[in-house]
Amino acid sequence: MADTTSPRASSSVTRTPTSLTQGSTTKGGIGESTLRPDGILKVTGEFAYSSDLWHEDMLWGYTLRSTVAHAEIRSIDTSEALATSGVYAVLTYDDLPTEVKNYGLEIQDTPVLAHGKVRHHGEPVALVAADHPETARRAAAKIRIEYADLPVVTDEASATAPDAILVHEGRDDHHSGHVPHPNIVHRQPIVRGDADAAAARADVVVRGEYVFGMQDQAFLGPESGLAVPGEDGGVDLYVATQWLHSDLRQIAPVLGLPEKKVRMTLSGVGGAFGGREDLSMQIHACLLALRTGKPVKIVYNRFESFFGHVHRHPAKLWYEHGATRDGKLTHVKCRIVLDGGAYASASPAVVGNAASLSIGPYVVEDVAIEALALYTNNPPCGAMRGFGAVQACFAYEAQMDKVAAELGLDPVEFRQRNAMEQGTVMPTGQPVDSPAPVAELLRRVKSRPLPPERQWEVAGGAADVRALPGGLSNTTHGEGVVRGVGYAVGIKNVGFSEGFDDYSTARVRMEVINGEAVATVHTAMAEVGQGGVTVHAQIARTELGVTQVTIHPADTQVGSAGSTSASRQTYMTGGAVRNTCEAVREKVLEIGRRKFGTYHPAWATAELLLEGGKVVTDGGEALAGIAEVLEDEAVDLELEFRHRPTQAFDLRTGQGNGHVQYSFAAHRAVVEVDTELGLVKVVELACAQDVGKALNPLSVVGQIQGGTTQGLGVAVMEEIVVDPVTAKVRNPSFTDYLIPTILDTPTIPVDVLELADEHAPYGLRGIGEAPTLSSTPAVLAAIRNATGLELNKTPIRPEHLTGS
Template sequence: MTTASKTETDRTSASTGRIGDSPLRPDGTQKVTGAFAYSSDLWHEDMCWGVTLRSPHPHARIRGVDVSAALAVPGVDAVLTADDVPGLNRVGLEHLDQPCLAEGVVRHQGEPVALVAADHPETARRAAKKIVVDYEVLPAVTDARRALDDDTPHVHPGGNLVREVPVRRGGPVPDAPVVVATEFEVGMQDQAFLGPESGLAVPDGEGGVDLYVATQWLHVDQQQVCRVLGIGPDAARLHLAGVGGAFGGREDLSVHVHACLLALRTGKPVKMSYARDESFFGHVHRHPAWLRYEFGADHDGTLRYGRAEILFDGGAYASSTGAVVGNGGTLGLGPYRFPVVDVVARGVYTNNPPCGAMRGFGCVQAAFAHEALMDSLAEKVGVDPLELRARNGMTEGDRNITGQVIDSAAPVAELVRRVRDMPLPPERSRGGAGIGTVRDAAELFSLPGGAGNTTHGEGVRRGVGYAVTYKNIGFSEGFDDHSTARVRLSVLGGEPVVSVRTAAAEVGQGLISVEAQIARTELGVTRVVVEPKDTSVGSGGSTSASRQTYVTGGAVRAACEAVRARVLERAATMMGSADLRLDGDKIVSADGEVVAGLVDVLGDDEIDETVEWRHRPTQAIDPETGQGDAHVQYAFSAHRAVVDVDVELGLVKMVALDTAQDVGHAINPDAVVGQIQGGSVQGMGLALMEEVLVDDGIVRNPSFTDYLIPTVLDTPPMRIDVLEYADPHAPYGVRGVGEPPTISSGPAVAAAIRAATGRPVRRVPVRPEHLTG
């Protein structure tokens, strides 16, 4: 196996746009100039506007809803409640436990209760305020750690446990000469995508509807829409509108069914578009988590066992909590070898906001705990923390804690040593434990607090921290994870043209570029058209789990191969020779002679192939032991964070955030680097500032004024080392890219803060009061 290491400084953009090139994104110029049409820009000449009335209470019984005053408002076309749902009033990704409109009870603040359609959005909002809901407020379950106690009320009739995953291997936990333990807490993080939820539903006048919406999973959305509307899939056609980011927050429904209900009731197109505060209630968040870990080791730091208890707060409805628990359990001890394992992961219902998919999917929370514990172990046995990770890190051929063999590259030792060997940023001044005093305005801006002029450097200390992790790629535990691609080769204007159609959502990650690159590579055609995404072709699965380049890329390649086979078959008939190959857009004989062009073979005809493609199967884990080949593929990353901390004020300044990651094979090198940069900043945000604050079930900061996300001024320089160890089981050797950096960056930041302050830092995001006093 060979490897190539690339950095930002030696990337080059190529114009051919094939695999390994970095062509300009077709939507890039439009996005940076503001010309790109997002879902919030949708418009129809005779449309009306939809608004949702939401519960102000985390838990309450609905004793009655009076909509008469709202209906009397001039300009109002319709007011709907649960009684107006024509089909099954239930939605959900894994469990149909969530009503489309609240039915008898509300289980979290912000739950949809009624809908209004009017000729102007302000009219619809005024009418919604006139709806009178008679609530009987009920006690709310808001402490996930007590959700399973015998005296805690049930959020749902079946109890508060969503899923429990035990992972046990190697027999009873043995004695060990060195034992370290920790508890960790991770706050609720928002996906914080820049484009709030929006969509446009257009009735067809025959009982059907076309829905244009920003989403991650067109076909699952379609299934849920059809179930609630009581219509078949042919009557509900979904089209991907421009997506302003996703990160997991668009896997669940938001405006989808509500807009369609109003459109079918009014007979008019209906647009719904959330403001930022409503967006905080309109999608799921990252699960808050409580973790208790214990590692046993020999005196030299070799791990003997790992024990963990992981609790995820799933909120009022299940969403993807079950799968998050599965990931947290099966991957929860990190990329290390453990002879004996005793892990249990649980997800519970509460009356807090629903939580579900977010980049990193259960591994993010666990990584904070297992990386903090590795640092504790290194300190206790007197071993360098990076050498400890290298000594215990997985290698190809090892088994992970579910017993699955890691059958492609697992370069843990190389990754941590690469980040260790990167040059450190220079100190700002000489001498002492601190940085010294500020000498000019430029230095002031580089200190914690920045322009706030809160410190002149007297109490500032520098810390360096490391973390390494791994993440599954694709859906797991026996899920039928597949994608469909339709590829058509034809002649247009005297030259060959390829059309690629999939239902795989482009959410900003660059999939449309990848699809075109694959088609150009496989068919040798320069002109490639990636068709709009909709449900007219088979499912592309969800744009999540870092899976689309692998799975939809695999489908596009397979469809292109089928097209190429038919081209060569036709050429063989025309030429009377079977030993032909495609070289660019030319047909070449065995001796290298060009015998025809694609245009000659196609003529006025076209070749069209549709392929449904699957990767190798996974299996459900054993419910008692958690053993099994649960995952398709694993991706590994490591980070080094450098921070300056004012230990007197509790302020943190990121100085550097460097990383090394194995990506298998970089289909689009520039896009790979962009994904690593974005994921790293998102993990850093959770470590330092991002938290949805929930007090007794009430969200206290539903705005970007109070929910803080990193800006360009918070983002430090990044050195990025990209390794390419091809996975022999994956198309082109690719490995998912987008999630691993989100997992390892945050724990590295926390480790750097611990190094700077000497404080334990057992909760994120880190607050000033954790670092002072």
């Protein structure tokens, strides 16, 4: 089971709970906060992340990237690099082995190595393999590239100008036929009702323009992995990713290998948040390994990581909301322009999300919506937690506050009057057919007692500066500090949408080892930190009545699990594990009936379960031990699981039952602002979320707090700054791209609702993304409440608050 080629590569993760099985229930099942099976390995330092892999005689790969955003490549001279002692290979576009030289999630527009031109700062141009990482870096510095600069397009005006240079000439992808300009990746309008007619009924109309900055996933484990050439001409690739089979589909054709000769195993993944949906070093390491015949490891440093993955789309958003005097929304018009950067990545799907979720969790009959993503020469943007819904939520929640203020209504009360509920029809025409407790979530965060004022005051009249804006910088002892409170709520889809045939696969084996029935769960699910491995073991215990469950390493020897994204894995691969476990259970019961059916009538008449290591009736009577039933037989099944089918959105009207499930969270933010220096301290960020069913409550709360903090980050500090003239990234480091520290992060009380979705496994709702949506606008609303400023941009910086 454990791989043998790399001594530190992932081995099977097994957890044996200390609690014994008693009575008719199985301990460690769903609904309990069981502990992570990989927790001990992670606290001892033994857990093998993709950057920890090591192989005898391995080489280090290095990627040379473009220093300019848009240029023709006139020439590349690798001779001096190749002549460097310790260098084994230098590869450029000309060395690619097949006619397949591009890859991409939806559109194959991304060159494995640049050919003829580069389209963004940091695009891979050449690869080096050497016996030491520094040797590789120094050799790469000797590669001479002659660039001839091209003009850059960086925003909607420059990208769609009549004479705009095309980022991709000769497009023939499945969106190129319907977009109004070749520098628009995809455009999705949604029209429902008559927004113009409805606007005539409005007593107040509020318009706003909003700007959302480029956020980075900033997962801590850098892009990395190890490619080991195989004796059969294939390659074994150990890597951190979000979807093994999607990687495989893109890698194999470039290498000219059948998929079965590219054997992928998931290594330890240090976070993902969308940033590992696209390929990074996968193909590069395989190319170098196949060329040199040696194992090749590539590990990005943080500087390179900022260029090594896509980011969250920055956006400009225009909104018009109308409402009647009694506080009911009449209509919403909006236009959302997302900057997709130089390559498509997940832009088309992000557009679909932004459009379909653009008005938020509210009842609005009359809407006119347009969302689009641009091709520009800025860094490519794609998936990040919240996926198009984050940018919209920031804008529509700001609008809701403005309309409430115009009407003289409490902002929570106004939201509750317009809150959607089960049965509400989305702008796409899709009815919401499971609980949508939007008003209740708002009620819960609002009814929570506010944190005490002036918490920085300590005995003796001194101030604990750690609790003040500016913190340990010791910038204020309370002078000029004002408090504000703000609210927001959001709606996120769960799962892959717009007609995608989304499925997951689980293989489950049940057998007797040392007299005890045990289960092994094998999926290709990427565990990126979310705790899917914990939940899979819980599901197996619940369904199969065993105590010991082994989680097999994720690899491509089993069918696809789909992506660890879109809040979908507990629903989809959790659902697949349950589905296969149910089939395994039926096989076990068949064996039991065959062996013992004649001894007790309940084998034929009662509903039978597997609990506590036994076959029991639904009345709790034990019929036989599972170990007695199975003896030396094993039951081993691999099955696929699908959610309800969805539909594409009509390209003209946006109508269609496009989404699988919806997820809702609300936040209340309490901030204190040093109005003199423009510094913000978030004091508390309370969240209420409906999770359908908490399979592991501890992990659920951890997801909500983590998502909340990423939303806080983009509210007050996080932004990749791209030079508007050169399109070069100005701050690719943790020195200049700030993410929240423990001192920046407030207490995050969490209120979990469990209103079952009858369509989903166990009634669960995907939870990972929703808290990232409403966190940001709640913080912004609180800062507006404290300062009285309009603040239509994120992140908020000191100069936005001091006006200088």
